[in-house]
Amino acid sequence: MKLIIAYIRPESLPNVKETLYAKEIYAMSVTNVLGAGQQRGYTGVYRGVLTEVNLLKKLRIEIALPDGKVEDAMDAITEGARTQKEGDGVIFVLDILQSRRIRTGESLS
Numbered sequence: 001m002k003l004i005i006a007y008i009r010p011e012s013l014p015n016v017k018e019t020l021y022a023k024e025i026y027a028m029s030v031t032n033v034l035g036a037g038q039q040r041g042y043t044g045v046y047r048g049v050l051t052e053v054n055l056l057k058k059l060r061i062e063i064a065l066p067d068g069k070v071e072d073a074m075d076a077i078t079e080g081a082r083t084q085k086e087g088d089g090v091i092f093v094l095d096i097l098q099s100r101r102i103r104t105g106e107s108l109s
Contacts, residue, residue: 001096001109002070006061007035008081008089013059016080020063023072029062039087056087064096064108 008016013030020028034055041054063073074091081089099108 001099002065002067003094003096004063004065004070004073005092005094006077006089007033007058008061008077009087010057010059012081016061016077019076019080020073023076025063025065025069025073025076027063031060033058033060037087037090064099
């Protein structure tokens with residue numbers, strides 16, 4: 001099994017969910033996070049004071065999948081989140097060594 005962790009723009013979530021659902025991938029966790037990547041934030045004026053915002057709002061999506069569905073999930077996330085602009089996001093894939101369903105105690109990996 002693999003764990004996919006993707007960081008995307010918040011406004012991309014509906015498109016990403018739609019493309020994942022089209023590939024029959026339904027189970028996911030979504031968390032609001034702050035972070036900085038290559039965008040490095042921006043500077044702006046707020047109430048007459050110059051402010052630097054270097055942590056931007058992003059969403060973290062976590063999906064645990066069998067090895068055979070990883071490429072489908074990565075393709076779906078890429079398709080749903082791509083705007084061709086810096087800050088579209090990044091996808092990481094990690095190995096899951098063990099997993100267990102709490103309700104039944106069955107091993108999933």
